Amino acid sequence: MNTKYLGCGILTLLVVSASACTPVRFNERERLSQPDMAFDSTPLKSEIEADVYSAREGASGVFTGGGGGGCGCY
Amino acid sequence: MLLTRLITAVRPAHLLRILTIACAIAVTTAVQAAAPTTDELDSIFAARGIVYQQEDDGGSGGNPTIEEDATIYEGILLFQQRLNENNAASFKAVGDLVTAASYDDARDKAETVSGATGYNPGRFNLEGRWKYRSNSRTGFTLHTSYGQEYAYRSTGYGFGISQSLNEESTQLSADFQFYDDTVRMIRYDGSKETDEPRDTATGAFSLTQTLSPVSLMNLSWVYSRQRGMLATSFNSVLFDNGERGFEVLPDERVRNTVSVRYKHAIGEDSVQLGLSHYQDSWELDGQAFEARYFYRLNDGQLTLEPSYRFYTQTATEYFSEQFSAPQTYQTSDSDLGHFDGHSAGLVLSYRKAGWFTKAPSDYDIGFNMYRRSDDLNFYWLTLGWYTAL
Numbered sequence: 001m002n003t004k005y006l007g008c009g010i011l012t013l014l015v016v017s018a019s020a021c022t023p024v025r026f027n028e029r030e031r032l033s034q035p036d037m038a039f040d041s042t043p044l045k046s047e048i049e050a051d052v053y054s055a056r057e058g059a060s061g062v063f064t065g066g067g068g069g070g071c072g073c074y
Numbered sequence: 075m076l077l078t079r080l081i082t083a084v085r086p087a088h089l090l091r092i093l094t095i096a097c098a099i100a101v102t103t104a105v106q107a108a109a110p111t112t113d114e115l116d117s118i119f120a121a122r123g124i125v126y127q128q129e130d131d132g133g134s135g136g137n138p139t140i141e142e143d144a145t146i147y148e149g150i151l152l153f154q155q156r157l158n159e160n161n162a163a164s165f166k167a168v169g170d171l172v173t174a175a176s177y178d179d180a181r182d183k184a185e186t187v188s189g190a191t192g193y194n195p196g197r198f199n200l201e202g203r204w205k206y207r208s209n210s211r212t213g214f215t216l217h218t219s220y221g222q223e224y225a226y227r228s229t230g231y232g233f234g235i236s237q238s239l240n241e242e243s244t245q246l247s248a249d250f251q252f253y254d255d256t257v258r259m260i261r262y263d264g265s266k267e268t269d270e271p272r273d274t275a276t277g278a279f280s281l282t283q284t285l286s287p288v289s290l291m292n293l294s295w296v297y298s299r300q301r302g303m304l305a306t307s308f309n310s311v312l313f314d315n316g317e318r319g320f321e322v323l324p325d326e327r328v329r330n331t332v333s334v335r336y337k338h339a340i341g342e343d344s345v346q347l348g349l350s351h352y353q354d355s356w357e358l359d360g361q362a363f364e365a366r367y368f369y370r371l372n373d374g375q376l377t378l379e380p381s382y383r384f385y386t387q388t389a390t391e392y393f394s395e396q397f398s399a400p401q402t403y404q405t406s407d408s409d410l411g412h413f414d415g416h417s418a419g420l421v422l423s424y425r426k427a428g429w430f431t432k433a434p435s436d437y438d439i440g441f442n443m444y445r446r447s448d449d450l451n452f453y454w455l456t457l458g459w460y461t462a463l
Contacts, residue, residue, distance in 0.1 A: 026241060028287040031339045036368040036377060039282065039292050039335060039346075042423075042436060043120040043460050044150050049442075051148075052126065052454055053417075056444070058387050058410050059352035059360035061278065061296030061331035069253030069274025069300065070199070070219065072226030 115162040117463035120152040128452040135449030136408035139312040141175035170197040180308030187264030197223035211238035225258040245282040257303040262310040270303035288339040298329040328355040360387035383417040417444040435461035
C-alpha cells in the first residue's frame with residue numbers, strides 16, 4: 001500500500017478517534033503535567049537518538065519530524 | 075526563493091492531499107480533552123554529548139566486502155532566550171569528530187590522488203531559530219542552519235506552525251524544512267569530480283491528543299522528497315571480477331513515514347509505546363516498534379528509563395553485496411540492505427537544583443546497544459544536562 005495514502009488514512013482515523021474522547025477537566029491533569037508524560041520532553045535527547053537511528057537505518061522520520069537532508073549520512 | 079522551492083517540491087496532487095488533511099484536522103477543533111505542556115518559550119540551556127562505536131564483526135558484518143567500523147564523538151549545545159511574553163530565540167551548535175574506515179580511506183586517498191582538501195576532521199552544524207506564540211496559543215517558528223563536513227555542505231531553512239486547542243488538550247503542528255546541500259564528489263579511489271547538489275524538502279505533520287487523565291497519543295506523518303546526488307560519493311560496489319565501481323542511485327527519492335505513539339501512566343510510573351511504518355520510492359520498506367518504561371523514584375527526582383526497539387527493513391531494489399556486471403543503479407551500502415535490528419537501552423535521569431544553577435536541572439546518562447541481523451552492531455553512551463535559566 002502506498003504510504004502516502006496510509007498516512008492520510010491514519011491521520012483521518014486518529015482525528016475521528018480523538019473526537020470521541022472523554023473530556024478531561026482542568027483539575028484532572030495533575031498526572032499529565034509530570035515531565036514523564038510528555039513526548040520528547042528533554043531537549044536534544046530524542047533528536048540525538050533519531051540521528052543515530054536514521055544514519056544506520058534506511059528509514060527516516062521514525063517517531064520524529066526529520067526527513068533527511070542537512071547531513072551527508074542520509 | 076522559499077516559495078519557489080516549496081512549489082517545486084510539493085506537486086499539486088500532494089498539496090491538495092495536505093490541504094485536505096489540514097481541513098480534516100481543523101474540523102476536530104471541537105475535540106475536548108487536556109494535554110500537558112511545558113512552556114516552550116522559557117529560557118533554557120542544554121548540553122548533550124554522545125560517544126558512538128560501530129563494529130562490523132571483524133569485517134564480516136554489514137557488507138562483508140566493505141570495512142564499516144566507525145567511532146563518532148558528538149556534542150550539542152542549545153541556548154534559548156525568552157525575549158518577551160510571546161517570543162523566544164534559540165541557537166544550537168553541533169560538533170562531531172568522526173573516525174570511519176570508508177570515510178577515512180576516501181579522505182586520505184583524495185588528499186593524495188587529487189589534492190582535495192577540506193574541513194577536517196569531522197562535522198559542524200549551526201542553527202538559529204525564532205519562536206512566536208500568540209496569546210491564543212498559535213505558534214510560528216522560523217529557522218535556518220548551516221553545516222559542513224569533509225564531503226558535504228548543507229544550508230537549511232524552514233518554518234512551522236502550531237496550534238493548541240481546548241485548553242491545550244489538542245496540539246496540532248506542521249513543520250516544513252528545506253535543505254540546499256552540496257555533495258563534494260570525493261570518490262573511493264581518491265578521484266574528485268565536480269560538486270553535485272542535493273535538495274531535500276520535508277513536511278512533518280503532528281497531532282497530539284489527550285485521551286484521558288492518564289493517557290495521550292501522538293500521530294505524525296513525515297513526507298520528504300530528495301533530489302540530486304543521493305548516492306554517497308565515496309561508497310563503492312564490488313564486481314565478480316574483483317574490480318570496484320561507484321555507487322549509483324536514482325536522483326530522486328520520495329520518503330513517507332507514519333508513526334503513532336501512546337503514553338499511559340501507571341501510578342507514579344508511565345509506559346510509552348510506538349509503531350512506525352516507512353516506505354520510499356526505492357522500494358525500501360521499514361517498520362519499527364518501540365517500548366519505553368519510565369520508573370520514577372523519590373517523587374520523580376530520579377527516573378530510570380529502560381527501552382527496547384525493534385526495526386526491520388527490506389532491501390532497496392538496487393542493493394546487492396556484489397554485482398556480476400555494472401548496473402544502472404547499484405549500491406552495496408548495508409544500510410540500504412535487508413536486516414532486522416534489536417536495540418535496548420537504559421537512561422538514568424536525576425533532577426536537582428543548586429549544582430550549577432539555582433534553577434532545577436536535569437542530568438542524565440544513558441547507554442544503548444543495537445544489534446543488526448547482518449552483524450553490524452553499534453553502541454552509544456550519552457550524557458545530558460538541561461536547565462532552566
